[in-house]
Amino acid sequence: MICPTYHVPVLLNEAVDGLLPTEDGIFVDVTFGGGGHSREVLRRIGQGGRLYSFDQDADAEANVPEGERRLTFVRSNFRYLTNWMRYYDVLGKVDGILADLGVSSHHFDAEERGFSFRFDAPLDMRMNGRGGATAADVLNSYSEEELARLLFVYGELKNARKLAAAIVKNRQRADYGSIASLLDVVRPFLPREREKKEMAKVFQALRIEVNHEMDALEEMLNGAVKTLKPGGRLVVLTYHSLEDRMVKNFMKSGNVEGKVETDFYGNRLCPMRTVGKMIVPGEKEQAENPRSRSAKLRIAEKC
Numbered sequence: 001m002i003c004p005t006y007h008v009p010v011l012l013n014e015a016v017d018g019l020l021p022t023e024d025g026i027f028v029d030v031t032f033g034g035g036g037h038s039r040e041v042l043r044r045i046g047q048g049g050r051l052y053s054f055d056q057d058a059d060a061e062a063n064v065p066e067g068e069r070r071l072t073f074v075r076s077n078f079r080y081l082t083n084w085m086r087y088y089d090v091l092g093k094v095d096g097i098l099a100d101l102g103v104s105s106h107h108f109d110a111e112e113r114g115f116s117f118r119f120d121a122p123l124d125m126r127m128n129g130r131g132g133a134t135a136a137d138v139l140n141s142y143s144e145e146e147l148a149r150l151l152f153v154y155g156e157l158k159n160a161r162k163l164a165a166a167i168v169k170n171r172q173r174a175d176y177g178s179i180a181s182l183l184d185v186v187r188p189f190l191p192r193e194r195e196k197k198e199m200a201k202v203f204q205a206l207r208i209e210v211n212h213e214m215d216a217l218e219e220m221l222n223g224a225v226k227t228l229k230p231g232g233r234l235v236v237l238t239y240h241s242l243e244d245r246m247v248k249n250f251m252k253s254g255n256v257e258g259k260v261e262t263d264f265y266g267n268r269l270c271p272m273r274t275v276g277k278m279i280v281p282g283e284k285e286q287a288e289n290p291r292s293r294s295a296k297l298r299i300a301e302k303c
C-alpha cells in the first residue's frame with residue numbers, strides 16, 4: 001500500500017541520480033520510511049535489479065509495495081548493515097546505498113509516538129518501539145551532567161546547563177511521563193520569540209539520545225564501505241549540523257573525526273572520495289515541503 005501522507009521524500013531525483021541506478025544493479029535504502037526514495041529506485045532499475053530497504057520502525061513496513069519481488073524489506077536498525085548484507089550474500093557487491101537520516105513526517109504526526117510537542121502524549125520517541133529506554137526514562141534517570149551534555153551536544157542549546165538543572169530539580173516533585181510535564185518545566189527558560197525553535201532543539205536532543213542516532217550512523221557509515229563494491233556510491237541526506245559534520249568528515253577521510261590518515265610513504269589513505277558539491281533543495285521544494293529546509297545531500301564513491 002502507498003501512503004502519500006506518511007512522508008514526502010526530500011531531493012528525490014537528486015538523491016536517486018546520485019546512486020547512478022543501473023538495470024541490474026544492487027541497491028540499499030537504509031531508511032525506507034514512506035518508501036518514496038525506494039520506489040524511485042525501483043522505477044529506474046530493471047527486472048534484474050535488486051533493492052534492500054531497511055527500517056527499524058514497524059509502521060514503515062505497511063508502505064512496502066505489494067508483489068514487488070525485486071525488493072527485500074529488512075526490519076532492522078541500519079547499524080547492522082554488514083551483517084544483513086553478508087546474510088543476503090551481497091557484501092562488497094552493492095552499487096549504491098542511500099541514507100535519508102532522522103525521522104519521517106509520520107513520526108511527528110503520530111501523536112502517541114511522543115516525537116512532537118504539538119500534542120500531549122507519553123514521552124516515548126523510540127523509532128523502534130520494541131524496546132529500549134524512552135525519552136521519559138532518560139529524563140527520569142540521567143544525571144544533571146548527562147542531561148546537560150546531551151542538550152548541549154545534540155540540541156546545540158546554549159542554556160543546556162540551566163535546563164538540565166531545572167529538569168532534575170523538578171524530578172523531585174514528580175516523574176516525567178507526558179510531553180506536557182516536560183513543557184511546563186522547560187518553557188520558562190526559552191525566549192518567547194524563539195520558543196518553538198528552542199523546544200524543537202530540546203526534542204531533537206532527546207530523540208537522538210533515545211535512538212542512539214550518532215552511534216548508529218557511525219556504524220552504518222563504516223559498514224557502507226564494506227558493503228559497496230569499488231566505485232559504488234554512498235548518498236546521504238542529513239538534517240542537522242552534527243550528523244552532517246560526521247557524514248562530511250567520513251566522505252573526506254574515511255572516519256567521522258575527519259582525520260586524514262597516510263601510509264608509510266605519506267600517501268593519503270581514504271576508502272571514499274567525495275563526488276560533486278553538497279546539494280540543498282531549491283526554493284520551490286523548500287516552500288512546498290518545509291521539512292526539506294534543513295536538508296543537505298552529500299555523495300561519495302568507494303575508492
Ligand SMILES: C[S@@+](CC[C@H](N)C(=O)[O-])C[C@H]1O[C@@H](n2cnc3c(N)ncnc32)[C@H](O)[C@@H]1O
Pocket residue numbers: 007008009010030031032033034035036037038054055056057060076077078079100101102103104127216
Ligand atoms: C527521513 S525518513 C526516510 C524517508 C524515506 N526516504 C521516504 O522517501 O519516505 C527516515 C526513516 O528511517 C528510519 N530510521 C532512522 N534511523 C534508523 C536506523 N538507525 N535504522 C533503521 N531505520 C532508521 C526511520 O524510522 C524513518 O522511517
